[in-house]
Amino acid sequence: MLSVALAVLTAWAAACAAAPDMATNGPTAATTGPSASLSPATPDVGSREPSAAPVSGDPGPALTPAPTLVDTGTAIVAGSVERSSLELSATYRVDAAITVRTGVLDVATEIVATNDSGEAIDRLELNTIAARLGGIAVTSATVDGVDVHVTVADQTLRVPLGGILPAGASTTVRIEYRATLAPDLAGSDWMFSRAGGTIALYRWIPWISQALPFDRPNHGDPFVTPSSPRVEVELLVDEPLVLAAPAASVAEVPAGPGRAWSFTVTDVRDVSVVLAPDFRVTEGELDGLPIRVYTRPGGLSAARVMSQAVHAVAGESAQLGMAYPAGVLSVVQTQGGYGLESPGLIWIPRDVDALNLAYLVHHETAHQWFYGLVGNDQQGQPFADEAAADLLARTVLGTLRDSRCPVDVLDKAITAYSERCYYEVIYVQGGQVLDQIRRLMGNERFWGALAVYLQANRHGLAGTTTLLDVLRGATSADLGPILRARFPHLYH
Numbered sequence: 001m002l003s004v005a006l007a008v009l010t011a012w013a014a015a016c017a018a019a020p021d022m023a024t025n026g027p028t029a030a031t032t033g034p035s036a037s038l039s040p041a042t043p044d045v046g047s048r049e050p051s052a053a054p055v056s057g058d059p060g061p062a063l064t065p066a067p068t069l070v071d072t073g074t075a076i077v078a079g080s081v082e083r084s085s086l087e088l089s090a091t092y093r094v095d096a097a098i099t100v101r102t103g104v105l106d107v108a109t110e111i112v113a114t115n116d117s118g119e120a121i122d123r124l125e126l127n128t129i130a131a132r133l134g135g136i137a138v139t140s141a142t143v144d145g146v147d148v149h150v151t152v153a154d155q156t157l158r159v160p161l162g163g164i165l166p167a168g169a170s171t172t173v174r175i176e177y178r179a180t181l182a183p184d185l186a187g188s189d190w191m192f193s194r195a196g197g198t199i200a201l202y203r204w205i206p207w208i209s210q211a212l213p214f215d216r217p218n219h220g221d222p223f224v225t226p227s228s229p230r231v232e233v234e235l236l237v238d239e240p241l242v243l244a245a246p247a248a249s250v251a252e253v254p255a256g257p258g259r260a261w262s263f264t265v266t267d268v269r270d271v272s273v274v275l276a277p278d279f280r281v282t283e284g285e286l287d288g289l290p291i292r293v294y295t296r297p298g299g300l301s302a303a304r305v306m307s308q309a310v311h312a313v314a315g316e317s318a319q320l321g322m323a324y325p326a327g328v329l330s331v332v333q334t335q336g337g338y339g340l341e342s343p344g345l346i347w348i349p350r351d352v353d354a355l356n357l358a359y360l361v362h363h364e365t366a367h368q369w370f371y372g373l374v375g376n377d378q379q380g381q382p383f384a385d386e387a388a389a390d391l392l393a394r395t396v397l398g399t400l401r402d403s404r405c406p407v408d409v410l411d412k413a414i415t416a417y418s419e420r421c422y423y424e425v426i427y428v429q430g431g432q433v434l435d436q437i438r439r440l441m442g443n444e445r446f447w448g449a450l451a452v453y454l455q456a457n458r459h460g461l462a463g464t465t466t467l468l469d470v471l472r473g474a475t476s477a478d479l480g481p482i483l484r485a486r487f488p489h490l491y492h
C-alpha cells in the first residue's frame, strides 16, 4: 500500500482522509437480507446460514480424542503442542452475502488445510480485518465437523483444532462470521467500508496468517499472508451492484433484486473486491492479459487509468524480464484512503491527480510481483515489497527522487516508523538504496538478480535478507558497506 500524498503532494492524504462520505449506497428498495446460498451446487457451505447465536464456549465432549474421531474421518489426534504454522497448504471456499442497506456482511469459509510444516500443530491463526474494523461475531466454527470455540484477538481468529494435526495431515475447518462494514473512510475504515456509494472489502476472508497487531502509526500493511493454490468465492448482494473482482472470468447469476457472482482464483495471498451501483467497466488487453478499469461518474478518467495500467504492465514486465503474474489486472476507483494492492486487483482513490495517478498505478501494479508473486512479512520487513515495488515503478516512470526525511535504517517493522517518514524512508530511501546497488552491479546483473529472487520464491514468502543476499550473490561488487549501514539488524 502507499500514500500517494507522500509520493508527490503532502496535502492530498489529509484532504482525502478528511472527506468521509456518509452517503448511502444506491437504491434501497430491498428489505430482506440476502440468503446465504448462491448456488444449489454448494450445499455444504451455501446452506450454512449464519445465525446470530454465539459460538458455544464449551469445546465439549466431542473433542475427546481417540478412536471414535478416527472413525469420523478426521486426522486430529489427542493432545496439544501449542503450535501453529504458516507452512500450511490451504484452499478456501467462501460464500458471502452483503446486505447493502445495512452493510452487514455474512461470510462462510471452508478451509482445507494440509500441514506441510513438518511438525504437529494444534491451532490455526486466521487473519481478517473484519475483526478490527467490522465488529466481528464468529457465529459458527467446526474442525472436521466438530464444534470448536474461536477466540478473537486483535485481527486474528484463533481456531483450536481440538487436538493435534500431525505433519502431513489435512483438516477441514468451517468458520462463519457476521460483521458490519464501516460507514465511513476514516482511519483504516476505508479498507472495510460501505461509504460514498462504494463497498470495499480488503482482507475479509479468514486467512491462515501470522498473528500480528493491526495498529501501526502509519499506513503500512500489518499482514503476513501465505499464498493459496485455490480460492473459490461466491458473493451475493441484495441490490444491483457492479462487482470488481480479481478474476479473469466471473460468473453472474440471477439473485432477485440483487446480484450473485462466483469466481475462482489460483495462487493468491488475498482476494479483495470492490462494488458500486454505477461502476463503468472499461475493458482493455495487453498480450492476452485482460485489463479492466472500474470508474464511477465524476471520478477518475477511465482512459487515463487504462493508459497507465497498460504502460505499467508493459514497462514493469519488460524491466523484470518476467510476465505479469496474475490472470487479470483490475484497476478500481475507490472512495478514499490510499492506493492498495491485492493479487490481480488494485485500488486507486478517486481524488488522485494526474501525476500521482501514473505513479500509484505503477506502484500498485509493481506489487503484483513484489507481494503478489513473492510475499514477505509486510509488517516486519516492509522493505522487501515496498522498496522493490517503488524502485520498479519509479524506474519505469523515470521518477526516482530524493527522500524528504532524514536518513534512517531500512530493516525495521512498520511500527517503528512515523506516519510522516514511513513512506519517505521505506519507499523512497529504500528505492534509492536498491538503485545505488543497481549502479554498483550494473543493470543486467541487478535486474537479472531480482528476477532470480522472484522465480526462486514464487508463490512463497521471502523477505529482506533473501532479497539482499540474492543481489549480493550476483555481483563481485562489495555491497557490505551499504548493507551494514542501512540494514544494521541484518548485516553487521
Ligand SMILES: [Zn+2]
Pocket: 001, 002, 363, 364, 367, 385, 386, 389
Ligand atoms: Zn506499496
